[in-house]
Amino acid sequence: MLRRRGYRLTTQRRAVLDVIARSRDHLTPGEIHQQVVRRHPGVGLVSVYRTLALLADMGLICEVHVGGNCRSYLLRRPLGHHHHLVCSDCGRVVDFSDCDLGQLEKRLAEDTGYEIEGHLLEFAGRCPDCRAATFT
Amino acid sequence: MLRRRGYRLTTQRRAVLDVIARSRDHLTPGEIHQQVVRRHPGVGLVSVYRTLALLADMGLICEVHVGGNCRSYLLRRPLGHHHHLVCSDCGRVVDFSDCDLGQLEKRLAEDTGYEIEGHLLEFAGRCPDCRAATFT
DNA sequence: CCAGTTAATGAAAATTAGTTTCATTTGCAG
DNA sequence: CTGCAAATGAAACTAATTTTCATTAACTGG
Structure with missing residues (x-):
């Protein structure tokens, strides 16, 4: 899907996608980064943010706003x-x-x-x- | 209402309440602070945050979470x-x-x-x- | 009305989340 | 293979909110 839109399929994007696809839970950018780093040390939090923005743009993931601590959670969209x-x-x-x-x-x-x-x-x-x- | 709960009725709390009561719009903590400072220079942003937290706790105001930039907006509750x-x-x-x-x-x-x-x-x-x- | 206590404040530092910048790397088209 | 634009990582930066702590002032009892 990334390719189809003219984006490059990089290792880091793969890694982020992998984590999101693997998890059934909703993850914060930070949590995603932690998991990505386990298998791919050196991947920057910045790239996670960038990939998440991309995926959100494409509608593959979405955000949750919860509770008092107004932090944006990103999560896998169960389609639709x-x-x-x-x-x-x-x-x-x-x-x-x-x-x-x-x-x-x-x-x-x-x-x-x-x-x-x-x-x-x-x-x-x-x-x-x-x-x-x-x-x- | 503050008194009833054992809180002190300070000048700064009055000022924050005043601004919120006066406005029909939804305001960010920062905006509230700006307005408070106009009449009461020296009132700290910190106190605004503290007062807002208090009021939110008491259910007198509530928050809005909007758009991508996950910033919490505080606003006057139109009762109920x-x-x-x-x-x-x-x-x-x-x-x-x-x-x-x-x-x-x-x-x-x-x-x-x-x-x-x-x-x-x-x-x-x-x-x-x-x-x-x-x-x- | 005054004094004492103690909650509340202001300033500044700390924390947290996210963004921007920029030199370097790398995917991939040719 | 090679070149180049896209993507990356590191670090600096912005912005919002919280914490710390010494000082101030609201209320209570006298």
């Missing part, structure tokens, strides 16, 4: 439109895809005159594990 | 549950309150075992002014 349910304790993320905001979106557009381009929907809650941990 | 429609060009924010996510939330809780605590819903779009500007 979807949203996140984030555990407020451990940060674990569950994806879901049906959000049914079409009507609301339409009404908002009419009421405000905005041309709506997209939306960000995230739920916060406590995952089963963290809930269980409380009762220990 | 609501959401934001943010212009992707100029950043102007419109509030709306009916989101009708109850059913989705319930189903998610059943499916995932998460105890859902809240949600973050934001729409992005282009406001009437910015749309008009394009055609100039």
Whole structure:
């Protein structure tokens, strides 16, 4: 896909893609870098950022904004439109895809005159594990 | 309200509250500080952050997470549950309150075992002014 | 109203996340 | 193989936020 868009397929890009593809979880740029370095020491955090920006541009990954510490998490996109349910304790993320905001979106557009381009929907809650941990 | 919770009512807290109360727009910590300093030179950005954290804790203000540059915007809460429609060009924010996510939330809780605590819903779009500007 | 305590402040340093710059390297077209 | 533009790594930089700590001032009790 990179090639098709005229980008070069470099070792570092391979490495980043590899990490993202391998992981089921959502990772921060820093975490991705750590994992990349394990197999490819010398790969710079900068390249990770650059690759992530590229992938995000191409729509292959997307970002999550969670909690108080407004840090952007990057994650693998499970193909297509979807949203996140984030555990407020451990940060674990569950994806879901049906959000049914079409009507609301339409009404908002009419009421405000905005041309709506997209939306960000995230739920916060406590995952089963963290809930269980409380009762220990 | 501060007093009721055992916090002191300091000049700087008054000043921050004043600015937030006066403004209908959403402000960044930096913007709030600028305005505070106009009337109260010497008030530190630090205190603004501290006051904002306090107010957010008490639920009197809330944050917005917008666009790519993951910076947390703080804003006045128009009382009660609501959401934001943010212009992707100029950043102007419109509030709306009916989101009708109850059913989705319930189903998610059943499916995932998460105890859902809240949600973050934001729409992005282009406001009437910015749309008009394009055609100039 | 005054004094004491203690929370709150301001300044500066520290931290954290992300971006920019630029000389060097390298993928890949020819 | 070779050349060159694209991509990289290191380091400097920007920006936002947090921490530290000595000083200040809000409230409480007298």
